[in-house]
Amino acid sequence: MTEEKWTVKFVIFRKKGDQPPRYDSYVLEVDPDEYVIDGVERIWAFHDRSLIFAHACHHSTCGACGMRVNDVEKLTCITKIRDVTTNGGSLKIEPLRNFPIIGDLVVDMTRMYAAMDRVHAKAVHPLSAAPLEGEGIRPPKDVPRNNGDEYLRLADCIECGLCISACPVAGTAENYLGPAVLAAAQLQGLKHNPDLLDLVDCADGLWRCHSAYECTAVCPSNVDPGWRIMDLRRQVVGERIKRWFVKA
Amino acid sequence: MSKLHAIVIGAGFTGVAIAHDLALRGFAVTVVERGPIVNGTSGRTHGLLHSGARYAVNDQESAIECIQENQILRLIVPDAIEPNGGLFIGITDEDMAYREKFIEGCAACRIPIKELTPQEALRLEPNLNPKLQTAFTVPDGTFDPLRLALAFAASAKSNGAVFHLYTDVVDLLTDGQGNIVGVKAWDRATDKRFEIRGDIVVNATGAWVGHITSMAGISVPITPTPGVMVAYDQRLTQRAINLLNKPGDGDIVLPQRRMMVVGTTSFTIEDPDYVPVYEDHVQLMIERGSNLIPALRQTKERGAYMATRPLIGASAPGRSISRTFKAYDHKETDNVEGLVTITGGKATTLRLMAEKTVDLICKKFNLNIPCTTAETPLLSYRKFYVN
Ligand SMILES: Cc1cc2nc3c(=O)[nH]c(=O)nc-3n(C[C@H](O)[C@H](O)[C@H](O)COP(=O)(O)OP(=O)(O)OC[C@H]3O[C@@H](n4cnc5c(N)ncnc54)[C@H](O)[C@@H]3O)c2cc1C
Ligand code: SF4
Numbered sequence: 001m002t003e004e005k006w007t008v009k010f011v012i013f014r015k016k017g018d019q020p021p022r023y024d025s026y027v028l029e030v031d032p033d034e035y036v037i038d039g040v041e042r043i044w045a046f047h048d049r050s051l052i053f054a055h056a057c058h059h060s061t062c063g064a065c066g067m068r069v070n071d072v073e074k075l076t077c078i079t080k081i082r083d084v085t086t087n088g089g090s091l092k093i094e095p096l097r098n099f100p101i102i103g104d105l106v107v108d109m110t111r112m113y114a115a116m117d118r119v120h121a122k123a124v125h126p127l128s129a130a131p132l133e134g135e136g137i138r139p140p141k142d143v144p145r146n147n148g149d150e151y152l153r154l155a156d157c158i159e160c161g162l163c164i165s166a167c168p169v170a171g172t173a174e175n176y177l178g179p180a181v182l183a184a185a186q187l188q189g190l191k192h193n194p195d196l197l198d199l200v201d202c203a204d205g206l207w208r209c210h211s212a213y214e215c216t217a218v219c220p221s222n223v224d225p226g227w228r229i230m231d232l233r234r235q236v237v238g239e240r241i242k243r244w245f246v247k248a
Numbered sequence: 249m250s251k252l253h254a255i256v257i258g259a260g261f262t263g264v265a266i267a268h269d270l271a272l273r274g275f276a277v278t279v280v281e282r283g284p285i286v287n288g289t290s291g292r293t294h295g296l297l298h299s300g301a302r303y304a305v306n307d308q309e310s311a312i313e314c315i316q317e318n319q320i321l322r323l324i325v326p327d328a329i330e331p332n333g334g335l336f337i338g339i340t341d342e343d344m345a346y347r348e349k350f351i352e353g354c355a356a357c358r359i360p361i362k363e364l365t366p367q368e369a370l371r372l373e374p375n376l377n378p379k380l381q382t383a384f385t386v387p388d389g390t391f392d393p394l395r396l397a398l399a400f401a402a403s404a405k406s407n408g409a410v411f412h413l414y415t416d417v418v419d420l421l422t423d424g425q426g427n428i429v430g431v432k433a434w435d436r437a438t439d440k441r442f443e444i445r446g447d448i449v450v451n452a453t454g455a456w457v458g459h460i461t462s463m464a465g466i467s468v469p470i471t472p473t474p475g476v477m478v479a480y481d482q483r484l485t486q487r488a489i490n491l492l493n494k495p496g497d498g499d500i501v502l503p504q505r506r507m508m509v510v511g512t513t514s515f516t517i518e519d520p521d522y523v524p525v526y527e528d529h530v531q532l533m534i535e536r537g538s539n540l541i542p543a544l545r546q547t548k549e550r551g552a553y554m555a556t557r558p559l560i561g562a563s564a565p566g567r568s569i570s571r572t573f574k575a576y577d578h579k580e581t582d583n584v585e586g587l588v589t590i591t592g593g594k595a596t597t598l599r600l601m602a603e604k605t606v607d608l609i610c611k612k613f614n615l616n617i618p619c620t621t622a623e624t625p626l627l628s629y630r631k632f633y634v635n
Contacts, residue, residue, distance in 0.1 A: 017438035035551065038525070045522035052414045052436050054284045056291030058553030059479035061504050062394035064284060064291075078551045103414065103437030106284070113633040123327045123395060123629070127486070146372075151332050151486045154392050154505045222506060 006032045008081060009090040010039055012051065014104050023092075024048070032082035036074065037065050039081065040093060040105070053105040060220060063158030066165070067105055068094040073162040075220040096165035109161045115177050116159060119196055121184030126150040130187060157184060157223050163215035175204040179215035179225035182206050186228040190235045201236045251276040252613060255431055255446040257417045257460055260290035261393075261595050263452035264400040265602035265621075270450075271407035272624065273606060273617045278444055279401075279409060280433055282416040285632075286397040289454050289520075290595065292555035294477050294511035295504055296488055297321060297329060297389035298596040301336060301361065302495055304353030305346070309572050311357040313597045318387060320599060321396075325626045328395040330503065334388025334488035335369060336361075337380045337540065343492045344381055350492060354386075361386055375484040375543050388488040390502050391595065398629035400598070406627055413437075420463045420587070421445065428464060428578075428586035448609055451589040455520040455556040461589060466582045470591050472520040473557040475512035476529035478537070480547040484508050489540045498536025507550055510537035520556040529554075560592040573597065575605045577612065588612075 008030050015021040026043050037055055044051045055065040058077045065076045069084050070092050085091050099107035122129075128150060145151065163179035164170045170178050177200065185196045200206050209229050216226035254270050256263050259281035270277045281287075300314030322331055338344050354361045361384045369383035370376055376383070401411065414437045421430035421443060430445035451460045455472040483506045491499035497513045510533040517523060530552050538544045560574050573593030578584040588609060593601045603619045610617055 016436075017440070019439075034525075042522060049416075050436050050439065052283070054287075056284065056286045056394045057392075058292050059477070059507070059509060059551035061295070061392055061479075061507070062291065064394060077553070106414065106437065110633045113630045117628070117630045117634050123392075124330065146332060146486065153330050153332075153483075153486075153503070154390075156505060158505070 004032055006030050006081070006087040008039070008085055010043060011090055011092045012040075012043065012105070013094040014051075015101055016050075016103055030081050032080070032087070034081055036067075036069055036076040036079045036081060036084065036091065036093070039091070040076065051105075052103050061154070061158060063160030063221075066096050066160040066162045068096060068165065073166045073218040075160055075162065078220060096161050098164050098167070098170045099161060107161070109159070112159060112161050112164055112178060112180060115181040116184060119177075119181055119185045119188070119199060121157070121181070122155055122188070124152050124154055126152055130156060156221050158221050160220065162218045162220060163225050166214040166218040168212050168214065169208050169210055173204065173208055176208050177205055179229065180223070182209070182232055183223050183225035183228040186232040186235065190232075190239045194239070197236065197239050200232060201240070206232050206236065252448070253278065253446040254448050254450060254609065255280060255444055256450045256452055257431065258288070258451070258453040258456070259285045259397070259401065259411065259413070260288050260452065260454050261286065261397055261598040262454065262590055262593065262601055264397045264404065265598040266450055266452055266590065266605050267404040267409045268400045268407075268626075269602040269606040269619060269621050270609070271404045271409045272620055273610065277404060277409035278446065279404070279411045280415050280417050280431060280444065281411070281413050282436075284413055285401055286393055288456070289555045289557065290397060291393050292477075292553050293393050293595050294500065294509060295390050295393060295502055296500055296596075297391050298594065299334060299386040299388045300357055300359050301350070301354055301384075301386040301388070302490060304357045304359055305349045306494060308353065308357050310594070311353065311359065313572065313600055314594070315357060315359045315387070317597050317600050318389065320622050321596070322389065324622070324624065325396060325399045327628055328392045328399055330390040332389065332486045334386045334490060335373065335376075336384045336386060336490045336492040337369065337376060338382045338492035339377055339380050339539065346493045347382060350384070359386060373485045373487060373489070375541050376489065377540055377542055382492070384492065386490075388490070390488060390504050392504070393595065395629040396595070398632045399626040402627040402629055402632035403624070405632060417460065420449065420460070422464075426464070426584055428584060447586075448612070449587050450605065450609070451587060454591060455558040457558065457589050457591045461578070461587075464578070464584050464587055466578055466584060468576060468589055468591065469560065471516050471559045472518070473514055473516050473559045474520070474523045474554050475514050475557065476525055476533065476552065476554045477509055477511035478530055478533040478549060479551040480508045480510070480544055481550040482506065482508065482547045484541050484543050484547070491540060498533045499540075501537050501540050501544070508537075508541065508544060508547070510534070510544070514557075517556070523554050523556060525552045525554050558591045573601045573604075575601075575608050577608055579612070
C-alpha cells in the first residue's frame with residue numbers, strides 16, 4: 001500500500017422489496033490498494049445504513065462477497081480498487097446474475113448450494129485428491145503425508161457463484177447444474193462415484209455447456225471449471241463405453 | 249404448554265451456537281442479524297482452531313476450554329475444519345527460555361504435545377525458518393469461519409429456528425417497567441419495520457453488546473479490541489505455525505485452502521462499526537510472519553482484513569485481558585428482566601459459550617433440560633440454504 005489517495009465514484013445497484021431498482025452514487029476517498037469490499041463497507045458505515053451486501057471472511061476463504069464490478073464478476077475482498085478503476089474513475093457495483101435478488105447487492109444462491117449438495121461436493125478433502133501442483137509444496141506424485149496419514153484441506157471451490165453469474169448458459173437454463181457443480185463432480189471422479197454419472201450426463205448437466213470458458217475467466221479460487229467440464233465429458237464417455245461393454 | 253420464545257440478536261459464532269443449543273433444548277428461536285451470517289468479528293477471524301497451547305502458560309482457564317472444545321468441534325463439524333495439527337517453534341534464545349514453562353503449562357492443561365528436533369520439524373514442514381532450535385506438535389487446526397457458523401445455523405434451522413438476516417435490532421421493547429419483552433426490527437432487504445415479542449432476549453452482538461444494552465439503559469464492561477490479519481497467495485505449510493513464546497503480534501501463521509494467513513495485532517477502539525486496515529499493521533504481519541516462514545516474503549498478498557475482539561474488562565489494555573467469556577443475566581446485574589448478554593470468548597469455544605448461556609436461561613425458567621450439543625453432529629453447512 002501507499003500514501004496515495006484516489007477519488008472514486010461508487011455507483012451501487014439498489015433494490016428493496018417490490019420497489020423498482022435504481023443506482024445510487026457515492027464519492028469516496030480511497031487508498032487504491034484497498035479492496036473493493038472496503039469501499040462498499042464504508043458506504044454502509046458512513047453514508048447509507050440501508051445498504052445490504054454479503055461478506056464474511058474478507059480474505060477469499062468463504063466466497064460470500066461476489067459482486068459484478070464494472071460488468072465483471074469479482075470476489076470483492078481480494079479485488080484491489082487499483083485493478084478495476086482509475087483515480088477519478090468510477091466503480092459500478094451490481095449483484096451477481098442468474099440468482100434471485102434478495103435486496104441491493106445480495107442474491108439467493110440456493111440454486112448452487114442445492115446442486116453442490118446433490119453431487120455431494122466435498123468441503124474438505126485429502127491433499128492427494130486435490131493436489132496443489134507446484135504451489136509451494138511438492139508436486140502431486142509426492143504428496144506430503146502426516147506420519148502416514150493424509151493431510152486434509154478445505155476445497156478450492158469456495159462456492160462464490162461467480163462462475164454461475166458469468167455463465168451464458170446458466171442465464172437461459174434455470175436448471176443447468178452450472179460450472180462449480182460440474183467441476184465438483186469432475187474432482188470426485190466418476191470411476192469412484194458412479195452414482196454421479198446420471199446426474200451430470202443429462203439435459204441439465206454437462207452437455208449444456210457451450211465451452212465459453214467465462215467460468216474459468218472469473219473463478220477466483222483456482223478451480224478452472226471450464227477445463228474440468230471438458231475432462232468430465234471424457235470421463236462420461238469412458239464410463240458409458242465401459243457400461244455398454246459390461247451389459248453386452 | 250407452548251414453547252418459550254427466545255430472540256437471539258446477532259448471528260456471529262456466539263449467536264448461531266446459542267440458537268442451535270436453544271432449539272435443541274426445545275425453545276422457539278428467532279435470530280435477528282443486521283447483516284449476513286458472520287459478517288462481524290466471526291467471519292473475519294484468523295481461523296485457528298486453538299489447541300489451547302497458546303494460553304497454557306498465562307491463561308490456563310482458556311487453554312483447558314480450548315483443548316476440550318477443539319476435540320468436540322473436530323467430531324461435530326468436520327466439514328469446516330482442516331485438522332492437520334500445529335507446531336510451536338522456538339527460534340531465538342528468548343523463545344527457548346519459554347520452553348520449560350510451555351511444557352509445564354501444556355501438561356497442566358492436558359494438551360498433548362511432542363517435541364521434535366529441528367531436522368524432524370523441517371522434514372515435516374520444509375518452509376519453516378531453518379534457524380529453529382526446537383518445535384512442538386500441538387493439536388491445532390484451521391477452520392473456515394462461514395462454514396463453521398453455517399453448520400450451527402443449519403442445525404438450528406432444522407430444529408425450527410427462524411433467521412431474519414439483514415435485519416437490525418433498532419430498539420428493545422419494554423413492559424413499561426423497564427423489563428425487556430422483545431425487539432424492534434428493521435428489515436433492510438425490504439425496508440420494513442416490525443416488532444418481535446419473546447420470553448427472553450439474548451444479546452449476542454459481540455463487540456456491539458454495549459449498543460444493545462444501552463437501549464435498556466445498561467452498560468457492560470467490554471473493550472472493542474481489533475486486530476489485523478493478512479492472507480498470502482500460496483500454501484507453504486500444512487500445519488498452523490505458532491511462535492514458542494508468550495502471545496504477541498503476528499506470531500501465528502495458518503494454512504487455509506491455498507493460502508497462508510498471518511495474524512494478528514491488538515489495539516483498542518471506541519466504535520467497532522468500521523475499522524480500517526492500517527498499513528503499518530500489514531507491514532508488521534509480513535515482518536513477523538516471515539520470521540516463522542521466510543518464504544512468505546516472496547509470496548503475493550491476497551487480502552488484508554481486520555476484526556474486533558469483544559474483550560471483557562472496562563479499560564484494561566489489549567492482550568492482558570482474560571479471553572474467557574461472560575454471560576450476564578441483567579435481572580441480577582441491573583434488575584432488568586428479560587435480557588441476557590453474552591460476550592468475550594473465542595471461535596474455538598463457541599459451543600461452550602452457548603452451553604453456559606443456555607444453562608443460565610434454563611435456570612431462569614426453572615427448566616432442567618441438559619445440553620446435548622457436544623454429542624450432536626451438526627448438519628452440513630449447505631443445509632442452511634437447502635431443506
Ligand atoms: C483479529 C481476531 C482474530 C481472531 N482469531 C481467532 C482465532 O484464530 N481462533 C479463535 O478461536 N478465535 C479467534 N478470534 C475470536 C473470535 O473471532 C471471536 O471471539 C468471535 O468471533 C466473537 O463472536 P461473536 O458472535 O460474539 O461476535 P460477532 O461475530 O461480532 O457477532 C456479533 C453479530 O451481531 C451483529 N449485530 C451487531 N449489532 C446488531 C444489531 N443492532 N442488530 C442485529 N445484529 C447486530 C453483528 O452484525 C454481528 O454479526 C479472533 C478475534 C479477532 C478480533
Ligand atoms: S468454481 Fe470458482 S467461481 Fe465457481 S463457485 Fe467455485 S470458486 Fe466460485
